[in-house]
Amino acid sequence: MAKTSDRTSNMELVTIYEVGKILSSSLNLSKTLREVLNVISVHLNTRRGMISLLQESGELHLVGASGLSSEEFKRGRFQSGEGVTGKILQSGMPVVVHDISEEPLFLNRTGSLDDAKDQTIAFIGVPIKLGNETIGVLSIDRVAESRVGKFQNDVRLLTMVANLVGQTVRLHQSVVSERSQLIQEQQRLKSELHGKYSLDNVVGYSKVMQEVFSQAHLAAPGRATVLLRGESGTGKEVVARGIHFLSPRKDAPFIKVNCAALTETLLESELFGHEKGAFTGAQAERKGRFELAHGGTLFLDEIGDISPAFQAKLLRVLQEREFERVGGNRSIRVDVRLITATNRNLEKAVASGEFRADLYYRINVVSIYLPPLRDRREDIPYLVERFLSKFNKENKRELTLSAEAVSVLSNCYWPGNVRELENCVERTATMTRGNFIREIDFPCQQGKCLTQELHGELKPIPIVVQPLRRTADETESSQVAAAPSTERERLIAALEQSGWVQAKAARLLDISPRQMGYALLKYNIEVKKF
Secondary structure, three states: OHHHHHHHHHHHHHHHHHHHHHHOOOOOHHHHHHHHHHHHHHHHOOOEEEEEEEOOOOOEEEEEEEOOOHHHHHOOEEOOOOHHHHHHHHHOOOEEEOOHHHOOOOOOOOOOOOOOOOOOEEEEEEEEEEOOEEEEEEEEEEEHHHHOOOHHHHHHHHHHHHHHHHHHHHHHHHHHHHHHHHHHHHHHHHHHOOOOOOEOOEOOOOHHHHHHHHHHHHHOOOOOOEEEEOOOOOOHHHHHHHHHHHOOOOOOOEEEEEHHHOOHHHHHHHHHEEOOOOOOOOOOOEEOHHHHOOOOEEEEEOHHHOOHHHHHHHHHHHHHOEEEOEOOOOEEEOOOEEEEEEOOOHHHHHHOOOOOHHHHHHHOOEEEEOOOHHHOHHHHHHHHHHHHHHHHHHHOOOOEEOHHHHHHHHOOOOOOHHHHHHHHHHHHHHHOOOOEEOHHHOHHHHOOOHHHHHHOOOOOOOOOOOOOOOOOOOOOOOOOOOOOOOHHHHHHHHHHHOOOOHHHHHHHHOOOHHHHHHHHHHOOOOOOOO
């Protein structure tokens, strides 16, 4: 008898474990509920299983079933109080019917009795609850002889499963509601922005990005050289493409070159081309990027990294719109719209003699600044949605994110900007086993953030803080304040001493502004604004 009890307890534990894994693996409710019923069918040897949920109309509808045909599934609808299933919904109490052929309340709506032959079929149903509210019914039927006297164990197990199903339904409803609100907000923003500016393949509902789009639209029709400025990963290339396709040159080539990726010699050959025999390996004439971009747009990325010698050669091309190929003496004229980009401080480079002032003035005709991602956080949920949709399409998956996961992404510092955000989404999506990305799935929540390793944590350097003047009546103490005892206190003390100017506080702490930004997020410090 004790061994039988142990086997029953073990079977229940295994069943609950497998059901829990299934329910947490996907937000596809009908699929997971069907798999739950399949597990119950194997462990309890059932003929059929059904999970019905209460609809807004007040009816119970089948949402998951095992052992039913598609036609039988469609017939699985009940009113509250109708039949045995409706009674369970109405009363909120489990029901056991030992022989459904003798139960007048059993309606046989799905056809459970049709293939019963001479067998005695038992029915067990339990309510699915959220708190005190009954939101559905979990039921099974089986051959009665195989489980005589053991229905109480079945009721107990099904009740535990029903509780797990209820929690999953609540999670699903919450996700659907949040997703609906997000879609409505997105539609509202799109409606508000209708008729305003946008660029293909660029997400930007924030005010600062709308200003970028506005400037791009104004600059696109002309011939003026455009300088795109901003940190690495802010999307300078996609904005350059957007300007090209908004311009009269949209049907002509858009050619791009990363100036930082090539040596001076290779860059000259790449941009201007070369004649046959100009150097070892030049076995044929080759057109350069300027020629290939004739009539269209040439995008020079990382222009701040070209050498002083090549700056002089590039300046002549920009002034005269003509050049000679490497190894040639014939001048070639081109009609090219130039768009350049850099993440460097060109003004500082000009002042230090690293960048020619005359070239600077040539490329800095129309200057457009692309803000870092941390300054346009309202765009992050929409960027994440686009990146995850792209990942799902390319990898044939159906991943979704929890609201908490989106919140984690929205509050990161993102020194790598949009490029880093896309990498984080793709990395996390790739390593997620189920179809639902949670907060804990992100490396930063497990102490494995690659960006934090790259840039380092805030260094716990003690500082001496001078006392602050309190009121006109109080004399300033000459005593130096003791160094605060925690990193958070040190941060706040430094901010107070520097008038809450982050850059000054960072210098006091001997850390970079980027590390200061991480620290403020890490210790949840809200910067005061005056």
